[in-house]
Amino acid sequence: MTQEIPSFDLGATVVRREDQMLLVMTYLPVEVIFERGLDPITILGHYATPIENPEDNAETERVMSNHEEFVQNPQFMEHFHRLVSVTVPQIPEFVEGARRQSTRYFYLLDARTPDPQGDVPSEDIIGVFDLEQGLVPEAYEPVPVYRLVGKNGWFSVDWLEEPLMRAYFSGTA
Numbered sequence: 001m002t003q004e005i006p007s008f009d010l011g012a013t014v015v016r017r018e019d020q021m022l023l024v025m026t027y028l029p030v031e032v033i034f035e036r037g038l039d040p041i042t043i044l045g046h047y048a049t050p051i052e053n054p055e056d057n058a059e060t061e062r063v064m065s066n067h068e069e070f071v072q073n074p075q076f077m078e079h080f081h082r083l084v085s086v087t088v089p090q091i092p093e094f095v096e097g098a099r100r101q102s103t104r105y106f107y108l109l110d111a112r113t114p115d116p117q118g119d120v121p122s123e124d125i126i127g128v129f130d131l132e133q134g135l136v137p138e139a140y141e142p143v144p145v146y147r148l149v150g151k152n153g154w155f156s157v158d159w160l161e162e163p164l165m166r167a168y169f170s171g172t173a
Helices: 030-036 057-064 074-090 092-100 158-170
Strands: 011-017 020-026 043-047 070-072 105-109 125-130 140-142
Touching (some): 043 074
Antiparallel strands (some): 105 125
């Protein structure tokens, strides 16, 4: 019998670190956190400003409204980019896009960017494939300034949600 994998559910939860309460972002549904705990690989990052009262929604919203306060989790980012490198070459739309590409590099943009054909903020460029090597994991390079949350909001990579959940529940995260 195979285990049913819950859906990706971007949300905030509070963790105590030393004498502070921090707001962390994860993609695990609350029921999974209660059942299994909060695995560090599933923590996207945290907000640098501690919160005083986790029950105060206004305080939580104030902290979360400042995307520049968000500190990305390096362990998650490494996992994220590893999954991007192996997932993109398996998605027909990306394979076709790379095939039609007239330049050497295939830039992977976050869907949150408002004008993909225009001036794309560097924080919205996930990574790049060097097509001289082909659309293969080894040809992928993360863009170091990519941000999970930026001026255009939270990351939007629907095509990576299922692979993230599958990796976590299969133990390969």
